[in-house]
Amino acid sequence: MxxxxxxxxxxxxxxxxxxxxxxxxxxxxxxxRNALGWKLVSTSTAFVDVKTHFSNLYLFWEKNI
Numbered sequence: 001m002x003x004x005x006x007x008x009x010x011x012x013x014x015x016x017x018x019x020x021x022x023x024x025x026x027x028x029x030x031x032x033r034n035a036l037g038w039k040l041v042s043t044s045t046a047f048v049d050v051k052t053h054f055s056n057l058y059l060f061w062e063k064n065i
Contacts, residue, residue, distance in 0.1 A: 002064050007038070011057040026057065038063045 009029060013022050030040060038061040048054045 005063050005065050006041075007061045007063075009033075009059040009061070011059065013055055013057065029059065033059075033061055036063075 011022075011026060011029065033040070041060045041062050043060070044058040046056050046058070048056060
């Protein structure tokens with residue numbers, strides 16, 4: 001019987017000043033997870049503080065074990 005495991009990564013980001021660095025870090029997270037057999041199921045973002053542009057990126061993963 002196949003069981004599915006679910007996990008969540010939360011990436012915290014502040015503003016747009018380091019966009020290319022943030023994109024590289026997120027890309028690294030995705031590459032590492034994919035290499036370990038995880039499948040990205042969905043993503044979601046939430047603005048925590050609109051004034052400072054502080055936001056969170058949620059990455060939802062699943063893996064058959």
